Amino acid sequence: MANAASGMAVHDECKLKFLELKAKRTFRYITYKIEEQQVMIDKIGGSDESYEDFTNSLPADECRYAVFDFDFTTDENCQKSKIFFIAWSPDTSKVRMKMVYASSKDRFKRELDGIQLELQATDPSEMSMDIIKSRAL
Template structure:
């Protein structure tokens, strides 16, 4: 599986310049490569991100999560989400699962990984608990 250069470029912009809040990636089956599907501007919140993931298709996503610690420190973490809904096709799940580690290695700076099969597996409370 090839990773399109635009994926790395957009991720670098998210990581260093905070240009985006999230990036959603998909695998283009014909070209056998991972490409950028959608980007979220810095202002969208978690709900915008969750709504951008399809209910029946696997995808990868990166989410820049800002939070405040128990001691009132402002922090952030970059999450990698392997989105694989229960309603997606088995072949698609297999392709995404087998390509995940290779793709993730291309995105230097991911701090936390989540596997999600439905929205409750990646709720705001899950982000908060994993970020601390």
């Protein structure tokens, strides 16, 4: 389970809850944190929560990984959904924390089969709703 490069393990629940988000759409988002050399679930947002609820759930001074199920309507009036993987690494977080998250990101992302788009943000403006929409369309 541990990755030789980063020494990071991924808790099984991380994958199981992601599959629920992808298949059953029971959640809007999931945030993950690294604790004791393991990626684990931090918070789960219900299907009725908004993108604003999601961004407000991210800590201002700690890194997180997150997946967000973004629903939108295309110019052709088709309802669509895309799953974003967001690497949140605020400038105010500790350097060591940023390094651990950066070195583990690709391996963790591979565990979550079905991610369609990726976004890295160091400040809330880098993951505004306008950016999310422009990436999804």
